[in-house]
Amino acid sequence: MLVTNHVLSGAVIGAAVRRPLPALAIGVASHFALDALPHWGKWETEQQFLRVAVADGLTGLAAMGVITRAVLRTPGNGRAKLAASVVLGMAGAAMPDLDKPAHIIFKRKLWPDAVNRFHGRIQDEEPHRFFSHELVAGAGFALAAATLIARRGTNR
Protein backbone atom coordinates (compact mmCIF):
# COMPACT_ATOMS: atom_id res chain seq x y z
CA MET A 1 0.00 0.00 0.00
CA LEU A 2 1.16 3.56 -0.64
CA VAL A 3 3.02 5.08 2.30
CA THR A 4 0.72 8.10 1.97
CA ASN A 5 -2.21 5.86 2.85
CA HIS A 6 -0.27 4.42 5.79
CA VAL A 7 0.35 7.98 7.00
CA LEU A 8 -3.35 8.86 6.68
CA SER A 9 -4.46 5.69 8.46
CA GLY A 10 -1.88 6.39 11.18
CA ALA A 11 -3.46 9.83 11.67
CA VAL A 12 -6.87 8.16 12.08
CA ILE A 13 -5.39 5.78 14.69
CA GLY A 14 -3.64 8.58 16.57
CA ALA A 15 -6.77 10.75 16.64
CA ALA A 16 -8.90 7.79 17.71
CA VAL A 17 -6.73 6.45 20.56
CA ARG A 18 -5.36 9.84 21.75
CA ARG A 19 -2.47 8.12 23.56
CA PRO A 20 0.96 8.50 21.93
CA LEU A 21 2.62 5.13 22.66
CA PRO A 22 -0.42 2.96 21.91
CA ALA A 23 -0.86 5.03 18.71
CA LEU A 24 2.73 4.19 17.71
CA ALA A 25 2.28 0.45 18.37
CA ILE A 26 -1.13 0.23 16.69
CA GLY A 27 0.27 2.29 13.81
CA VAL A 28 3.03 -0.28 13.19
CA ALA A 29 0.56 -3.17 13.41
CA SER A 30 -1.85 -1.38 11.05
CA HIS A 31 0.90 -1.22 8.41
CA PHE A 32 1.09 -4.99 8.12
CA ALA A 33 -2.70 -5.39 8.30
CA LEU A 34 -3.22 -2.91 5.44
CA ASP A 35 -0.42 -4.40 3.33
CA ALA A 36 -2.15 -7.78 3.57
CA LEU A 37 -5.35 -6.29 2.07
CA PRO A 38 -5.71 -5.98 -1.72
CA HIS A 39 -3.92 -2.84 -2.95
CA TRP A 40 -2.09 -1.23 -5.86
CA GLY A 41 1.36 -2.48 -6.79
CA LYS A 42 3.34 -5.25 -8.49
CA TRP A 43 5.65 -2.99 -10.50
CA GLU A 44 7.02 -4.15 -13.84
CA THR A 45 10.42 -2.51 -13.45
CA GLU A 46 12.54 -1.05 -10.65
CA GLN A 47 12.28 2.30 -12.46
CA GLN A 48 8.49 2.23 -12.33
CA PHE A 49 8.67 1.31 -8.63
CA LEU A 50 11.04 4.20 -7.92
CA ARG A 51 8.89 6.71 -9.80
CA VAL A 52 5.87 5.79 -7.70
CA ALA A 53 7.87 5.44 -4.48
CA VAL A 54 9.50 8.87 -4.71
CA ALA A 55 6.23 10.66 -5.52
CA ASP A 56 4.46 8.69 -2.81
CA GLY A 57 7.19 9.32 -0.24
CA LEU A 58 7.06 13.07 -0.86
CA THR A 59 3.25 13.07 -0.75
CA GLY A 60 3.35 11.11 2.51
CA LEU A 61 5.79 13.59 4.04
CA ALA A 62 3.64 16.51 2.91
CA ALA A 63 0.56 14.82 4.41
CA MET A 64 2.40 14.41 7.74
CA GLY A 65 3.26 18.11 7.70
CA VAL A 66 -0.25 19.28 6.82
CA ILE A 67 -1.89 16.99 9.39
CA THR A 68 0.58 17.91 12.16
CA ARG A 69 -0.06 21.59 11.50
CA ALA A 70 -3.84 21.03 11.51
CA VAL A 71 -3.71 19.16 14.83
CA LEU A 72 -1.55 21.86 16.43
CA ARG A 73 -4.09 24.47 15.35
CA THR A 74 -7.04 22.51 16.73
CA PRO A 75 -8.63 24.35 19.65
CA GLY A 76 -8.91 22.57 23.01
CA ASN A 77 -6.84 21.63 26.05
CA GLY A 78 -5.73 18.18 24.92
CA ARG A 79 -4.09 19.49 21.78
CA ALA A 80 -0.48 18.59 22.70
CA LYS A 81 -1.37 15.02 23.61
CA LEU A 82 -3.58 14.70 20.54
CA ALA A 83 -0.77 16.02 18.35
CA ALA A 84 1.77 13.59 19.89
CA SER A 85 -0.66 10.73 19.40
CA VAL A 86 -1.39 11.64 15.78
CA VAL A 87 2.29 12.20 14.91
CA LEU A 88 3.36 8.89 16.49
CA GLY A 89 0.42 7.10 14.86
CA MET A 90 1.57 8.39 11.46
CA ALA A 91 5.22 7.58 12.20
CA GLY A 92 4.43 4.05 13.37
CA ALA A 93 2.21 3.38 10.37
CA ALA A 94 4.89 4.55 7.93
CA MET A 95 7.86 2.97 9.73
CA PRO A 96 7.94 -0.50 8.10
CA ASP A 97 8.31 1.15 4.67
CA LEU A 98 11.40 3.15 5.70
CA ASP A 99 13.65 0.18 5.03
CA LYS A 100 13.70 0.65 1.26
CA PRO A 101 14.66 4.37 1.18
CA ALA A 102 17.18 3.78 3.99
CA HIS A 103 18.77 1.08 1.89
CA ILE A 104 18.85 3.23 -1.26
CA ILE A 105 20.04 6.44 0.41
CA PHE A 106 22.22 5.23 3.31
CA LYS A 107 23.00 1.68 2.14
CA ARG A 108 21.64 0.47 5.48
CA LYS A 109 18.92 -2.04 6.31
CA LEU A 110 16.75 -0.78 9.16
CA TRP A 111 14.84 -3.96 9.96
CA PRO A 112 15.94 -7.56 10.40
CA ASP A 113 15.67 -9.80 7.32
CA ALA A 114 12.85 -11.77 8.94
CA VAL A 115 10.74 -8.59 9.20
CA ASN A 116 11.46 -7.65 5.58
CA ARG A 117 10.68 -11.19 4.39
CA PHE A 118 7.37 -11.17 6.28
CA HIS A 119 6.60 -7.67 4.95
CA GLY A 120 7.25 -8.85 1.40
CA ARG A 121 5.31 -12.09 1.74
CA ILE A 122 2.03 -10.57 2.98
CA GLN A 123 1.59 -8.13 0.04
CA ASP A 124 -1.61 -8.53 -2.00
CA GLU A 125 -0.80 -6.31 -4.98
CA GLU A 126 -2.22 -5.86 -8.47
CA PRO A 127 -1.32 -3.14 -10.99
CA HIS A 128 -4.95 -2.22 -11.83
CA ARG A 129 -5.99 -1.22 -8.28
CA PHE A 130 -5.01 2.46 -8.14
CA PHE A 131 -8.47 4.03 -8.51
CA SER A 132 -10.54 1.15 -7.15
CA HIS A 133 -8.49 0.53 -4.00
CA GLU A 134 -5.65 2.95 -3.28
CA LEU A 135 -7.48 6.19 -4.04
CA VAL A 136 -10.69 5.09 -2.30
CA ALA A 137 -8.73 4.04 0.81
CA GLY A 138 -6.80 7.32 0.81
CA ALA A 139 -9.97 9.43 0.54
CA GLY A 140 -11.62 7.42 3.32
CA PHE A 141 -8.63 7.72 5.66
CA ALA A 142 -8.26 11.46 4.95
CA LEU A 143 -11.95 12.09 5.66
CA ALA A 144 -11.88 10.00 8.84
CA ALA A 145 -8.70 11.72 10.06
CA ALA A 146 -10.09 15.21 9.38
CA THR A 147 -13.39 14.38 11.12
CA LEU A 148 -11.73 12.82 14.18
CA ILE A 149 -9.17 15.59 14.58
CA ALA A 150 -11.84 18.29 14.32
CA ARG A 151 -14.05 16.46 16.83
CA ARG A 152 -11.23 15.58 19.26
CA GLY A 153 -10.10 19.17 19.26
CA THR A 154 -13.46 20.62 20.22
CA ASN A 155 -14.19 17.88 22.79
CA ARG A 156 -11.28 18.75 25.05
Ligand SMILES: [Zn+2]
Ligand atom coordinates in the same frame (compact mmCIF):
# COMPACT_ATOMS: atom_id res chain seq x y z
ZN1 LIG B 1 4.51 -1.86 3.51
